[in-house]
Amino acid sequence: MSHLPKALVLFAHPEPKRSVANKALLKVIRNLDNVTVRDLYAYYPDFFINAHREHQLLRDHEVIIFQFPIHTYSCPALMKEWIDRVLNLQFAGSIGANELSGKRFRLVVTAGATESNYQPGGSVGYTFDDILLPFRIMAKACGMEWVDPMIIYRARRLEEDELQQHALKYAEWLSVSAEEDSE
Amino acid sequence: MDTSPQLIAVLVFLSVAVLAVPLAKRIGIGAVLGYLVAGIAIGPWGFRLINDVDEILHFSEMGVVLLLFVIGLELNPAKLWKMRKPIFGLGTAQVLITSAVLCGLLYWAGFGLSAAIIGAIGLSMSSTAMALQLMKEKGMRGDGGQSGFAVLLFQDMAVVPALALVPILAGTGGTGADWFTILSKVVGLAILVLGCRYLLRPIFRYVAASGVREVFTATALLVVLGAAVLMQQIGFSMALGTFLAGVLLAESEYQHELEVAIEPFKGLLLGLFFISVGMVLNLGVFYSHILQVLVGVCVLLLVKSVVLYGLARFFRINRSERLQFSAVLSQGGEFAFVLFAAAKSQNIFNSEQIAMLLVVVTISMMTTPILMQLVDKILARRYNPGDEPTQASDVEDDEPQVIVVGFGRFGQVIGRLLMANEIRLTVLERDVSQVSILRSYGYKVYYGDATELDLLRAAGAEKAKAIIIASDLPEETMTVVRLCQQYFPNLSILARARGRVEAHELLSAGVELFSRETFSSALDLGRKALIDLGMHPHQAYRAQQYFKRLDENMLRELVPVRQGEVQQISRVAEARRELENLFQREIQHDSKLSDAWDLDDEVQEARHEERD
Numbered sequence: 001m002s003h004l005p006k007a008l009v010l011f012a013h014p015e016p017k018r019s020v021a022n023k024a025l026l027k028v029i030r031n032l033d034n035v036t037v038r039d040l041y042a043y044y045p046d047f048f049i050n051a052h053r054e055h056q057l058l059r060d061h062e063v064i065i066f067q068f069p070i071h072t073y074s075c076p077a078l079m080k081e082w083i084d085r086v087l088n089l090q091f092a093g094s095i096g097a098n099e100l101s102g103k104r105f106r107l108v109v110t111a112g113a114t115e116s117n118y119q120p121g122g123s124v125g126y127t128f129d130d131i132l133l134p135f136r137i138m139a140k141a142c143g144m145e146w147v148d149p150m151i152i153y154r155a156r157r158l159e160e161d162e163l164q165q166h167a168l169k170y171a172e173w174l175s176v177s178a179e180e181d182s183e
Numbered sequence: 184m185d186t187s188p189q190l191i192a193v194l195v196f197l198s199v200a201v202l203a204v205p206l207a208k209r210i211g212i213g214a215v216l217g218y219l220v221a222g223i224a225i226g227p228w229g230f231r232l233i234n235d236v237d238e239i240l241h242f243s244e245m246g247v248v249l250l251l252f253v254i255g256l257e258l259n260p261a262k263l264w265k266m267r268k269p270i271f272g273l274g275t276a277q278v279l280i281t282s283a284v285l286c287g288l289l290y291w292a293g294f295g296l297s298a299a300i301i302g303a304i305g306l307s308m309s310s311t312a313m314a315l316q317l318m319k320e321k322g323m324r325g326d327g328g329q330s331g332f333a334v335l336l337f338q339d340m341a342v343v344p345a346l347a348l349v350p351i352l353a354g355t356g357g358t359g360a361d362w363f364t365i366l367s368k369v370v371g372l373a374i375l376v377l378g379c380r381y382l383l384r385p386i387f388r389y390v391a392a393s394g395v396r397e398v399f400t401a402t403a404l405l406v407v408l409g410a411a412v413l414m415q416q417i418g419f420s421m422a423l424g425t426f427l428a429g430v431l432l433a434e435s436e437y438q439h440e441l442e443v444a445i446e447p448f449k450g451l452l453l454g455l456f457f458i459s460v461g462m463v464l465n466l467g468v469f470y471s472h473i474l475q476v477l478v479g480v481c482v483l484l485l486v487k488s489v490v491l492y493g494l495a496r497f498f499r500i501n502r503s504e505r506l507q508f509s510a511v512l513s514q515g516g517e518f519a520f521v522l523f524a525a526a527k528s529q530n531i532f533n534s535e536q537i538a539m540l541l542v543v544v545t546i547s548m549m550t551t552p553i554l555m556q557l558v559d560k561i562l563a564r565r566y567n568p569g570d571e572p573t574q575a576s577d578v579e580d581d582e583p584q585v586i587v588v589g590f591g592r593f594g595q596v597i598g599r600l601l602m603a604n605e606i607r608l609t610v611l612e613r614d615v616s617q618v619s620i621l622r623s624y625g626y627k628v629y630y631g632d633a634t635e636l637d638l639l640r641a642a643g644a645e646k647a648k649a650i651i652i653a654s655d656l657p658e659e660t661m662t663v664v665r666l667c668q669q670y671f672p673n674l675s676i677l678a679r680a681r682g683r684v685e686a687h688e689l690l691s692a693g694v695e696l697f698s699r700e701t702f703s704s705a706l707d708l709g710r711k712a713l714i715d716l717g718m719h720p721h722q723a724y725r726a727q728q729y730f731k732r733l734d735e736n737m738l739r740e741l742v743p744v745r746q747g748e749v750q751q752i753s754r755v756a757e758a759r760r761e762l763e764n765l766f767q768r769e770i771q772h773d774s775k776l777s778d779a780w781d782l783d784d785e786v787q788e789a790r791h792e793e794r795d
Contacts, residue, residue: 015722017722042719042720045723045725046724078721
């Protein structure tokens with residue numbers, strides 16, 4: 001039996017009830033034994049983050065995933081608050097202790113617009129590589145291994161089976177990555 | 184048209200109460216003394232406005248009867264059972280020892296043996312009405328208050344055998360083995376207990392279902408007076424009967440409604456009781472035997488308080504509360520009137536003796552509030568640190584200092600939060616039992632009434648940065664607010680408000696920093712309810728915050744302009760509707776806001792179309 005590395009999915013959505021894509025994704029991966037899903041807006045409705053508890057969770061998992069809808073070309077506010085409070089210098093800074101180094105890190109992002117909008121000529125004019133650069137820098141500073149993000153475009157307009165496809169791919173990666181690790 | 188003399192009498196009573204009590208409170212001698220003085224003023228020895236004293240005294244005993252009913256309502260059988268030790272231990276000891284000592288003294292003073300015994304027993308009883316009122320005013324919630332109550336309860340029970348003793352001592356009583364009387368007592372008690380347990384609830388349910396408030400009040404009064412009369416008929420004290428009825432109804436679902444219905448009658452009749460006690464004071468006897476009376480009062484107070492203090496030590500009542508405990512029960516009481524009247528009718532006393540005894544009892548009741556103030560002073564000196572001007576001026580510290588008034592459930596939370604953040608606290612508390620506990624935890628505590636300027640000054644109000652008034656009495660809060668605004672403009676004032684009404688009072692006094700005592704916690708529980716009903720925690724949190732903000736805005740917009748109650752009420756109703764509408768709109772708006780960026784193409788197109 002191969003060892004399944006434990007994955008921590010930090011999910012941030014201020015209106016989770018209204019999210020179509022994220023709900024579909026979470027529904028599938030929630031059932032995986034090696035995955036812990038945490039709805040940050042449910043745990044910290046008042047933005048008062050218990051950094052100590054978050055540190056403990058991070059220590060207990062090998063794969064860290066941020067899952068969120070893109071809001072104003074970035075993550076929702078609580079995700080940023082989480083980053084600022086939890087990934088402090090003592091815990092994960094590039095100077096001194098770094099308890100996150102070696103862990104794998106991936107973003108799972110949903111976007112309302114089509115991929116063509118996120119192109120140099122599109123309405124946004126920048127790609128997700130540009131937009132997610134701060135997260136890449138953050139991961140690097142923490143010594144985490146960057147995994148190419150999973151981006152779901154037109155998230156609210158996808159058909160049921162398309163969403164299911166994405167969810168299965170997500171779930172598969174969460175399991176396959178385990179095997180890659182154990183090799 | 185003729186106005187009936189009874190109506191005139193009612194007018195006299197009401198006006199004297201209205202005049203004297205607020206005045207007495209202002210002077211600082213307390214409401215009870217105010218009533219007593221008012222009684223002297225209108226009585227046969229004052230302006231002779233009322234002469235029918237005995238009749239009125241008799242009627243006003245209903246005040247004590249109702250008082251005991253309300254107390255009974257708050258004590259269910261289980262709580263009462265827990266108190267059995269202080270009631271029977273402390274209570275028996277007090278009555279026996281005090282009676283023995285007083286009996287000796289009375290005999291020595293020339294009373295006959297029977298007269299000395301009845302006199303001593305009568306004098307050993309304290310005034311339930313007086314003591315309970317004072318215990319409430321002084322905030323005696325701790326050990327001392329509980330033991331005081333236990334002693335009073337035992338005294339109420341002891342009246343029964345004492346009354347039975349009168350005919351025996353007079354030699355007119357039967358053998359005491361009258362089976363019929365005993366049987367009637369047992370049957371009467373059984374009727375009371377069974378009636379309260381099984382009969383009253385269906386009756387209350389039936390009456391409450393009618394929806395007519397007055398009828399419920401009438402039923403409540405009927406029950407109380409019925410229990411009183413039943414008990415009196417079978418030879419128990421009326422007060423004991425209603426107390427028992429109260430206890431038996433304490434667990435019924437109507438407990439609270441009964442309390443509300445009886446409360447105003449209780450207050451008024453107690454006032455009437457104190458007034459009539461004042462009226463009874465025979466100033467003729469007082470003047471002609473002034474020396475004997477004064478010696479008598481002093482001896483009575485001394486004997487009772489020394490015995491009580493000794494017992495308090497023996498029964499390990501908190502050191503800080505012993506003085507209060509012994510002072511608050513030091514007087515003679517209303518049962519003395521009853522007992523002495525019975526004894527006089529059996530010729531145990533002659534009229535001179537009974538007049539003397541009654542004057543002594545009455546005056547001892549008047550001295551109690553004064554004695555309590557004295558105790559206050561002593562405790563204040565004992566517990567309040569002396570002024571340390573040299574120390575304070577030597578070390579110039581710029582730590583903010585905060586005065587907290589009242590360290591009950593509300594004040595403690597604030598205190599702990601501030602202490603945890605290393606804010607220097609000074610606590611003002613008027614419950615001695617709390618004071619000693621707080622001291623042992625290392626708090627800087629001043630004992631006393633925060634509405635006294637001197638105490639505020641001693642606590643350092645001149646130098647402090649802020650005062651937090653966490654008192655649970657709105658009146659006290661407003662007094663402290665006014666004092667601080669007048670004498671300590673340096674203090675920022677933060678206050679606890681009971682509800683909207685008190686919040687408005689604070690607002691119109693210019694206090695902006697206040698919290699309604701249950702508002703935040705109720706909102707909090709409301710939020711938990713929303714989550715439990717399936718709302719996402721963050722949404723529920725935002726709903727809570729919205730509601731809070733809207734309600735607080737509404738509170739400020741609706742400060743009453745004093746234009747008639749009815750209008751005010753309709754305005755409030757209107758405001759509530761408005762609040763609900765606003766809330767709906769805001770919440771809908773709130774969830775739409777999160778679409779504002781990163782819309783998908785279709786929605787974006789729809790928006791554009793709307794705009795065009």
